[in-house]
Amino acid sequence: MATDADEKMISVNVTRPIWERVFTVAPLVVVGTREGEAYDLAPKHMAMPMGWTGHFGFVCT
Structure with missing residues (x-):
């Protein structure tokens, strides 16, 4: 059973x-995540x- 969190996950190419x-x-x-159309970036x-x-x-402090 897929959850909302599963639908928001994206694959990262690790080749x-x-x-x-x-x-x-x-x-x-800078580490970042993408959720929908928004990005969250943090140094x-x-x-x-x-x-x-x-x-x-x-x-991380």
């Missing part, structure tokens, strides 16, 4: 590592790759 698609001013990145500091497979982490 290419994220670091090949974004440019960062290390260690600052995050201390961002860093977490291994070689496209995972990343950041400090």
